[in-house]
Amino acid sequence: MHETYGVILAGGLARRMGGGDKPLRTLAGKPMLDHVIARIGPQCATLALNANGDPARFAAHGLPVLPDTLPDHPGPLAGILAAMEASPLPWVVTVPGDSPFLPEDLVARLHAAREAAGTPMACAASGGYAHPPIALWPRELAAALRQAVTEGERKIDRWTARHGVAHAEWPTTPFDPFFNANTPEELAEAERLLLNRGVSP
Numbered sequence: 001m002h003e004t005y006g007v008i009l010a011g012g013l014a015r016r017m018g019g020g021d022k023p024l025r026t027l028a029g030k031p032m033l034d035h036v037i038a039r040i041g042p043q044c045a046t047l048a049l050n051a052n053g054d055p056a057r058f059a060a061h062g063l064p065v066l067p068d069t070l071p072d073h074p075g076p077l078a079g080i081l082a083a084m085e086a087s088p089l090p091w092v093v094t095v096p097g098d099s100p101f102l103p104e105d106l107v108a109r110l111h112a113a114r115e116a117a118g119t120p121m122a123c124a125a126s127g128g129y130a131h132p133p134i135a136l137w138p139r140e141l142a143a144a145l146r147q148a149v150t151e152g153e154r155k156i157d158r159w160t161a162r163h164g165v166a167h168a169e170w171p172t173t174p175f176d177p178f179f180n181a182n183t184p185e186e187l188a189e190a191e192r193l194l195l196n197r198g199v200s201p
């Protein structure tokens, strides 16, 4: 297995949640970020958090905080770029801080998909839909990504398609492992899934 640098993306503005830090919202008695760390941490050699503003608010979670290196919240590609530029390892996996049910074989299957297809990147999918922020990135494409974002690129899938991306698909039953909580209603739904439908916390 390739050692992989994991970065949890928490650099967005969370407008649909009413602002603030989505990953610090409580889910089943603990911050959603703790659920994400429990899922992705064991799959990575090192873990970090991409977030903007005062890093002290994440101190309890014990992760290095990487701020965006581009101004004005240009979107998830800015967090992916910060992750690739900070990575001590050739491979980087990014996951959003609002996806508490990530699969335990995420990193292994992304590497396998990339190797089988001979592409530089691999992206997670479920139910026939790709989840562009949940992907494996080669550090060596950081300069190309910086150039693209500087020139105005904002869409992850358009940029990955230019370089080549494989997709690894997961089943959506009994639940979608890429469920993400963007709104207070989705956070309540995540809580129901955890408490009633056997998603292990």
Ligand SMILES: Nc1nc2c(ncn2[C@@H]2O[C@H](COP(=O)(O)OP(=O)(O)OP(=O)(O)O)[C@@H](O)[C@H]2O)c(=O)[nH]1
Residues within 6 Å of the ligand: 009, 010, 011, 012, 013, 014, 015, 016, 017, 022, 050, 051, 068, 072, 073, 074, 075, 076, 077, 078, 079, 080, 095, 096, 097, 098, 133, 182
């Ligand atoms: N670093 C960084 N990450 C971002 C930015 N915008 C979104 N993200 C992250 O990308 C992932 C998907 O973002 P969205 O859920 O679409 O955006 P969001 O800002 O979190 O929420 P909304 O404002 O409700 O759309 C989340 O993990 C966000 O934290 C950004 O400008 N910079």
